[in-house]
Amino acid sequence: MYFSQNTDEEAKAEVFDSLNSMQDSQPKKYLGLPSLIGRSKKQVFNEIKERVGKKLSGWKEKLLSIGGREVLIKVVAQAVPTYTMGCFLLPKGLCEDLERMMRNFWWGQRHHESKIAWVSWSKMCKSKFEEGMGFRDLQAFxxxxxxxxxxxxxxxxxxxxxxxxxxxxxxxxxxxxxxxxxxxxxxxxxxxxxxxxxxxxxxxx
Incomplete structure (x- = not known):
């Protein structure tokens, strides 16, 4: 059970009495999500960026076909933030960072070299019926x-x-x-x- 700092001790005791064995705690995470979110939203959710970055970095050294890169982006990289997105609105800057990382991976960036993106990411997010690739627009999703x-x-x-x-x-x-x-x-x-x-x-x- 987590209480606000403004909760007085008498109120806490009353709640504990009704819940029997419950104890006061302030876990940093609950079910994989942050329990407290302060002003710096980007810093709190930075773990998502790190997880996606690690996965993409591991794949960059492999010789993957276009189809292979598509599957990895859709099934793995874009799936990482899904659970968090169901509970919290991710900062716009974080979504843009994640999409940039995926875009660079798609166009074949291996280390830190620049690769030309021949098609805009917004176009890539359109369905294949609309001549896109069906990638997710993370903010809309x-x-x-x-x-x-x-x-x-x-x-x-x-x-x-x-x-x-x-x-x-x-x-x-x-x-x-x-x-x-x-x-x-x-x-x-x-x-x-x-x-x-x-x-x-x-x-x-």
Whole structure:
């Protein structure tokens, strides 16, 4: 159980009494995700960049076909941040860094030499039916994953997650009409950023 620094000892004791064996702790991570996120979002999520970088670096020395590079980017490199993207909105700069690393790998960069990107990454992210490669636009994918959380709250309003967020941020409205609120958590701020995507989807836009 983690308590805010503003929680007084009497309130903590009351919660512990009701939860029996629960103890106070401040883990840096929970289920692989950071428990606390401060001002420097990029620094907190830098581990994702390091993990993707290590995988790409290991592949750069191998003679891979275009098909092989495509599979590795889609199945491995782009899958690394997926779990985190379902809970938090990654900084725009981090998404751009990850896409640059994947783009360089695709065009055959081995060490630190520059390679010409003959096609823009936005074009590469289009489907193959649109003459692209079907790679993910990480920022758009991130918003889609977060919109799924909002859809979950709409579809299952009696779930613990939906009831907690409703009590804290939109007690008198539904999730689509919710305001950001005062002093919101980073998780709610992330979901709130995706609500426009959800509105467009539910309105058939």
């Amino acid at each position: 991130n918003l889609a994953m977060l919109a799924k959380q909002g859809w979950g709250m709409m579809s299952h309003p009696s779930s613990l997650m939906a009831r907690l967020y409703k009590a804290r941020y939109f007690p008198n409205n539904d999730v689509l009409s919710a305001n950001l609120g005062s002093n919101p958590s980073f998780a709610w701020r992330s979901i709130h950023q995706s609500l426009e995507v959800l509105k467009q989807g539910t309105n058939g836009g």
